Amino acid sequence: MGFFTDTSVCIGCKACEVACKEWNRLPPDPPFQLTGLSFDNTEQLSASTWRHVAFIEQRKPVREPSGGEQTSDQRWLMASDVCKHCTDAACLDVCPTGSLFRTEFGTVVVQADICNGCGYCVSACPYGVIDKRESDGLAWKCTLCYDRIGEGMVPACAKACPTESIQYGELSELLDRATARVETLQREGVTDARLYGHDPDDGVRGNGAFFLLLDEPEVYGLPPAPMDTTRDLPAMWRHMALAALTVAAGIITAFAAGR
Amino acid sequence: MTTRDRGDGRATAQADHFDSYYGRRILKPPTWEAATIGGYLYLGGLAGASSVFAAGGQLTGRPRLARAGKAAALVGVGLSLAALVEDLGRPARFLHMLRTFKPTSPMSVGSWLLAAYAPLVGVSLFTDVTGRFPLAGRAACYGAAVLGPAVTTYTAVLISDTAVPAWHEGYREMPFLFAGSATATAAGSALIATPAAENGPARRAAVLGTALELAAGRLMRHRMGMVGEAYERGRAGVLMRTGEALALAGAAGAALSGRGGRAAAVLSGAALMAASACIRLGVFSAGVASTQDPRYTVVPQRERLAGRLSKT
Ligand code: SF4
Ligand code: SF4
Numbered sequence: 309m310g311f312f313t314d315t316s317v318c319i320g321c322k323a324c325e326v327a328c329k330e331w332n333r334l335p336p337d338p339p340f341q342l343t344g345l346s347f348d349n350t351e352q353l354s355a356s357t358w359r360h361v362a363f364i365e366q367r368k369p370v371r372e373p374s375g376g377e378q379t380s381d382q383r384w385l386m387a388s389d390v391c392k393h394c395t396d397a398a399c400l401d402v403c404p405t406g407s408l409f410r411t412e413f414g415t416v417v418v419q420a421d422i423c424n425g426c427g428y429c430v431s432a433c434p435y436g437v438i439d440k441r442e443s444d445g446l447a448w449k450c451t452l453c454y455d456r457i458g459e460g461m462v463p464a465c466a467k468a469c470p471t472e473s474i475q476y477g478e479l480s481e482l483l484d485r486a487t488a489r490v491e492t493l494q495r496e497g498v499t500d501a502r503l504y505g506h507d508p509d510d511g512v513r514g515n516g517a518f519f520l521l522l523d524e525p526e527v528y529g530l531p532p533a534p535m536d537t538t539r540d541l542p543a544m545w546r547h548m549a550l551a552a553l554t555v556a557a558g559i560i561t562a563f564a565a566g567r
Numbered sequence: 568m569t570t571r572d573r574g575d576g577r578a579t580a581q582a583d584h585f586d587s588y589y590g591r592r593i594l595k596p597p598t599w600e601a602a603t604i605g606g607y608l609y610l611g612g613l614a615g616a617s618s619v620f621a622a623g624g625q626l627t628g629r630p631r632l633a634r635a636g637k638a639a640a641l642v643g644v645g646l647s648l649a650a651l652v653e654d655l656g657r658p659a660r661f662l663h664m665l666r667t668f669k670p671t672s673p674m675s676v677g678s679w680l681l682a683a684y685a686p687l688v689g690v691s692l693f694t695d696v697t698g699r700f701p702l703a704g705r706a707a708c709y710g711a712a713v714l715g716p717a718v719t720t721y722t723a724v725l726i727s728d729t730a731v732p733a734w735h736e737g738y739r740e741m742p743f744l745f746a747g748s749a750t751a752t753a754a755g756s757a758l759i760a761t762p763a764a765e766n767g768p769a770r771r772a773a774v775l776g777t778a779l780e781l782a783a784g785r786l787m788r789h790r791m792g793m794v795g796e797a798y799e800r801g802r803a804g805v806l807m808r809t810g811e812a813l814a815l816a817g818a819a820g821a822a823l824s825g826r827g828g829r830a831a832a833v834l835s836g837a838a839l840m841a842a843s844a845c846i847r848l849g850v851f852s853a854g855v856a857s858t859q860d861p862r863y864t865v866v867p868q869r870e871r872l873a874g875r876l877s878k879t
Contacts, residue, residue, distance in 0.1 A: 345589045352591060362588060402728060404675035405663040424660035427598035428674050431729035431858075436594040445656045526865045529588030533868040537728050537735055538671055544724045544738045551723070551742030552716035554779065555616055558750050562772035563623040 309413040309457060310516035311466065311474060312482035313388055314489060315528075316501065318473040320347060320361055320386035327468035328359040331453065335443065346384075352529065353389055355441035358450035359465045360389045362528050371497055387528050388465070388474060391416070391437045391450035392505055393516030396536035399429035399438050399449075407447075414479075415452040415516055423447050434512070434534035452516070479516065486520055498522065504530065511535030585869075587861040594730055594858040603650040605851040608722045609844050610650065612749030613756065614643025615718030616776075618688060620757050622712030623768060625705065632768070633708070635760035637692040639753065640711060644685045644718075673725040684718050687711040719749035726854065732864060733797040733857035734850075740787035744850070747779025748843040751814065755839030758821060758832045766832060773821035773839055777814045780846065784811070792870075794863050803853035810845030813838045 328334070334356045343349050346363035353360045364385040369378050393415045400408040400416050407422035408429060418429075418438070425445040429438050438449040453463035457476075461467070466476040475482060486503055493501035500522050505515035511534050525532050587593075597604075621636030623629075652658050664678035687707045694704025723745040727738035734741070750772055757769035784807070788795035798807050820835025857863040 345591075364588065398730065401671040402674065404667075404669060404672045404678060406667045406669065407663075422663060422666070424655055424663035426655060426660075426664075426674060428672070428729075430595050431597045431599075431726075431731055433595065434730040436592065436730075436858075439595050440598040524586055526586045526593075526861065527588065529591055529593055529861075531593050531864050531868055533872045534730070537730055540735075540738055541671065541673075541724075541728055544673075544727055544742075547739050548717075548720045548724045548742040551720040551746040554743065555716040555719055555746045555750055556619060556712075558746075558775045558779070559616065559619045559623060559753075559768070559772050562754075562768040562770075562775060563627055565771050566767040 309415065309452070309477065310393060310479045310482060310518070311390060311452070311463070311476055312486050312518060312520070313390070314473050314475065314486070314520045315385065315387035316489075316493060316498070316520055316522055317471045318361070318386040318388060319471055320363055320384070321470060322361050323468040323470060324359040324388050324465035324474055325350065325357065325361055327464040328450075329357070331456070331464035332358065332451075334358065334448075335441075338442075353391070353437050353439070353449070355439040355446075355448040358390065358448075362387045362389060364523075364527060366523070366527075368523075385522055385528070387519065387521065388469075389528070389530070390465070390517050391452075392435055392512070392518075393450075393452060394435075394536065395508070395513040395515065396538070397512070398432040398434060398537045401536070401538040401541075402428045402432040404428060411454060413452070413454075413457055415454065417451045417454050418447055418449060420444075420446055420448075432537055434531060434537065436531075483518075486518065489520060493520075511539075585862055585865055587865060591861065592859050593861045593864045594732075596855050596858045597729075597731065599654060599851075601848060601851050601855075603654040605848045607647045607650040607654075608726070608745070608851065609752070609847040610643045610647035611722050612643075612719045612745055612843065612847070613752050613840075614640045614647065614688065615684075615715035615720075616749040616753035617643060617756060618684075618691075618708075618711040618715030618718075620753055620769070620772075621691065622709050624765070625708055627768075629761075629765040629768075632757055632761045632765045634692075634695050635757050636753070637688065637695055637708065639756045639760070640688045640715070641692045644681065644688050648681065648685065673721060673728050677721045677725055680714065680717060680721060684711060684714045687714065716746075720745050726850070729854075731854045731858055732794045732867065733791070733853040736791040736794045736867070737787040740783045740790065741850075743783035744780060744787060744846070747776045747781070747783055748846055750776030751780055751818070751839045752776075752843035754821065755817060755836040755843070758824070758836030758839070763825070763829065763832065767825075769836075770821045770825060770832075773835070774818050777818035777839070777842075780814060780843070781811060784846065793866055794857060797853040797857040797863060798849065801852070801856055803849050803856055806845045806849030806852060810842045810849055813842035813845060817842055 466474040505518035508514040617639035624633030669675040690707040720742040723741035754769040754773035817838030824831040
């Protein structure tokens with residue numbers, strides 16, 4: 309199960325951000341301050357913000373549907389971001405305690421009673437999603453409302469979204485819907501429309517949460533081609549073993565050379 | 568305003584076309600403290616390589632070199648465990664590490680490695696100092712020497728197996744950098760603690776270790792391309808340059824100290840230890856800096872995408 313976030317219909321109301329905070333009883337991100345970044349005072353996902361709405365004010369020609377008149381040279385992009393619930397989740401791979409696990413829904417969840425706050429997952433996530441909370445020193449992130457979907461309910465953010473920008477469901481079904489939506493937009497002349505995070509051949513073998521974007525991912529603060537870091541782990545262990553032998557050989561040489 | 572280049576001069580100085588979300592970082596900076604985890608990287612290296620010196624000293628009849636190695640190993644591993652617990656916040660949290668064994672988690676592998684290594688180091692020093700159970704002491708000393716090299720280099724995998732650009736991109740050379748740095752720093756501590764009659768191996772190892780440390784570091788930064796800049800700027804740049812200068816001075820001093828007597832040996836030993844500490848902290852700072860600027864995330868990934876497209 310997963311999320312499809314269609315940013316082309318997002319109106320930036322932040323209902324998802326608020327619904328997530330309420331349902332999951334998330335504390336505020338202290339200290340509150342106005343960032344001056346358009347309407348965005350949250351800035352990014354954090355241990356206590358599991359949905360984040362980005363606002364991008366852009367100078368780009370906006371046309372009427374089907375390539376008609378240019379109506380403006382200023383546009384706003386709004387997008388609700390969330391944990392990607394990666395197929396190859398680096399956070400889950402590196403967690404030394406087994407606190408992060410894969411649920412029966414294919415999502416990635418942290419268990420607070422087992423997490424020891426080592427912060428390894430924070431540095432491993434290629435999307436900068438999971439973070440350590442100051443107050444309790446533990447790692448937190450979106451659970452895709454594990455407690456709700458287990459009861460057959462829709463995640464709080466998807467439930468609250470008034471425009472169906474956030475859709476929850478079976479991944480294959482969501483992908484069909486997303487592909488059709490991109491085709492429609494492309495046909496209407498929105499040539500920048502594209503899917504992000506849906507590709508099973510990408511660096512994390514696809515996400516349980518993917519997006520329809522209207523510009524390059526980095527414009528929204530998303531990495532253009534993230535990679536699951538543990539892909540290179542076998543090579544890392546090999547280099548480490550060779551380097552360990554080098555330490556031993558070097559010191560043995562230093563002893564042997566003087567004899 | 569457009570989202571391109573915030574006009575802080577840094578982004579615009581880069582030739583690459585590059586977009587970002589108001590110049591905000593994409594990755595989360597490591598939650599680790601430079602003092603605790605940076606120190607942990609350094610102390611683990613000191614401990615692991617010192618255990619090899621201890622075994623060498625024991626085997627070749629250099630008792631003072633052996634004891635100095637055992638003592639440095641215990642101080643190193645003891646302080647590094649303390650640093651780890653300090654970073655976790657509570658000692659009980661360390662026990663969560665030993666709940667499972669996960670080969671996909673270098674931190675899990677490392678915790679088990681330390682759990683096996685630390686008691687060996689303790690026994691080996693205890694028996695040396697008290698003179699009791701000499702046989703068990705010798706066995707523990709050799710056991711620690713077998714695990715020691717892995718203790719010095721696993722930390723390189725620990726930090727490379729992250730999304731932090733300046734760490735991940737260096738995963739091939741980082742273990743060798745750590746290997747050289749550990750050898751040099753353990754040699755440095757041996758130079759400080761042992762008389763001239765026994766410090767020959769330490770003098771030679773100081774030169775070998777420093778050569779490896781500097782060569783691996785240079786190669787790593789060169790191979791990383793633009794991400795290597797994180798090692799040249801700001802705090803990381805200062806630490807790396809200071810570390811390299813101290814390493815060269817320390818190695819030269821160690822090579823010549825055979826003639827120069829105690830004072831020269833102690834000075835070069837101190838320079839070698841300070842050099843390794845600077846370089847480890849430099850690596851740590853470069854990693855943190857590379858998460859703060861979205862350029863280090865976006866530009867290499869764009870290049871990778873372009874490379875993949877041009878191949879197909
Ligand atoms: S986006 Fe980050 S936190 Fe979420 S599953 Fe992927 S690696 Fe883990
Ligand atoms: S902080 Fe918690 S969830 Fe993250 S890797 Fe460490 S133990 Fe696992």
